[in-house]
Amino acid sequence: xxxxxxxxxxxxxPFFSDKGCVYVTANSVAAxxxxxxxxxxxxxxxxxxxxxxxxxxxxxGEKPLARWLCNHEAEKQRLTADKGSFSYxxxxxxxxEIDGVRHxxxxxxxxxxxxxx
Numbered sequence: 001x002x003x004x005x006x007x008x009x010x011x012x013x014p015f016f017s018d019k020g021c022v023y024v025t026a027n028s029v030a031a032x033x034x035x036x037x038x039x040x041x042x043x044x045x046x047x048x049x050x051x052x053x054x055x056x057x058x059x060x061g062e063k064p065l066a067r068w069l070c071n072h073e074a075e076k077q078r079l080t081a082d083k084g085s086f087s088y089x090x091x092x093x094x095x096x097e098i099d100g101v102r103h104x105x106x107x108x109x110x111x112x113x114x115x116x117x
Contacts, residue, residue, distance in 0.1 A: 001025050004032040004065070005055045011070070011093060011109070013044035021055070030113045033068040037111065045093075045109045048073060050116075064116050072096075072108035079103065 003025045009017040022039070026032035029051045040046040050064040058064075069077070072094050079098050080086050089097040094108025 001027060002032075003054075004029055005052045005058060006032060006036045006049050007052075007058065008036065008040060008042075008049045009047045010042040011044040011047045013042065017047055018042060018044070029065040033066060033113045037068050046070060046111065048111075066113055067116055068111055068113050070109055070111040072105050074111065074114060075103065075105045075108075 003023055006022050006024055008020045008022065010020075011017070020042070022036055024032040024035050024039075026035055033049055033051050036049055036051075037046055040049075046068070047070050049068040051066050051068075052058040052062065052064055076088070076096065076098070083099075086099050087097075091097070091102075094105035096103055
């Protein structure tokens with residue numbers, strides 16, 4: 001079992017994300033992120049989380065080991081991956097426009113562990 005340092009960001013509450021951090025002991029970084037997501041209790045819900053080997057590693061600028069993204073953000077990133085720039089208009093959780101095209105995301109508050117860029 002390894003201890004991981006995880007930083008969390010809520011959905012906008014009400015105008016911007018609330019940040020938090022937690023230490024989680026797990027067999028893998030993916031398991032630690034899933035545990036952190038399951039434990040998260042902010043009323044706005046979990047938007048994203050990143051895992052590091054330690055708070056010291058994060059503060060020294062090391063890259064995250066992995067991250068957890070809500071389905072809303074994962075879909076936004078998927079839709080904009082090949083764009084150099086784009087316009088974004090949010091209508092609510094799981095409902096947004098990119099370059100004037102509206103998108104609705106199923107289960108926007110759920111999420112999964114994704115690779116770090």
